[in-house]
Amino acid sequence: xxxxxxxxxxxxxxxxxxxxxxxxxxxxxxxxxxxxxxxxxxxxxxxxxxxxxxxxxxxxxxxxxxxxxxxxxxxxxxxxxxxxxxxxxxxxxxxxxxxxxxxxxxxxxxx
Numbered sequence: 001x002x003x004x005x006x007x008x009x010x011x012x013x014x015x016x017x018x019x020x021x022x023x024x025x026x027x028x029x030x031x032x033x034x035x036x037x038x039x040x041x042x043x044x045x046x047x048x049x050x051x052x053x054x055x056x057x058x059x060x061x062x063x064x065x066x067x068x069x070x071x072x073x074x075x076x077x078x079x080x081x082x083x084x085x086x087x088x089x090x091x092x093x094x095x096x097x098x099x100x101x102x103x104x105x106x107x108x109x110x111x
Contacts, residue, residue, distance in 0.1 A: 007041070007107075008034060008037050008041060009034060009037075010111075011037035011041065011100070011104060012033040012036070012037035012038075013030075013033070014037075014099075014107070015033040015037055015100065016030050018096055018099055018100070018103075019033065022092065022095070024087060024088030024092035025086070025088070025092060025096060026085070026086045027084065027085050028084035028085070029084070032082065032084040032085055033085075035082055035085075036078055036082050036085045039078045039082055040074060040078045043074045043077055043078060044074055047074060047077070048070055048071070055070070068094070068098060071097040071100070072093050075087070075093050075097050075100070076093055
């Protein structure tokens with residue numbers, strides 16, 4: 001349980017830092033970033049898993065890069081659900097999805 005809380009808080013920190021350092025992304029505060037992280041994690045565990053299963057052949061053919069498209073879609077959904085969090089365009093969303101995936105992977109390896 002503590003592991004899940006730590007992952008959500010660290011993902012919130014990653015989202016907060018990315019929002020402050022990238023153009024086109026606004027987040028009203030760290031608490032909103034944690035809410036975004038929680039919503040994104042829940043969407044990824046439910047809808048992301050379902051989409052990954054449905055598009056498994058495409059993920060295999062593209063050697064996993066189609067998973068970035070799924071993560072971008074989940075980030076767009078999160079953007080629409082949370083007030084105080086806004087992403088300007090699709091390109092920024094795709095870049096943020098890549099950076100979140102890389103950062104989250106590094107955090108998983110580290111902790």
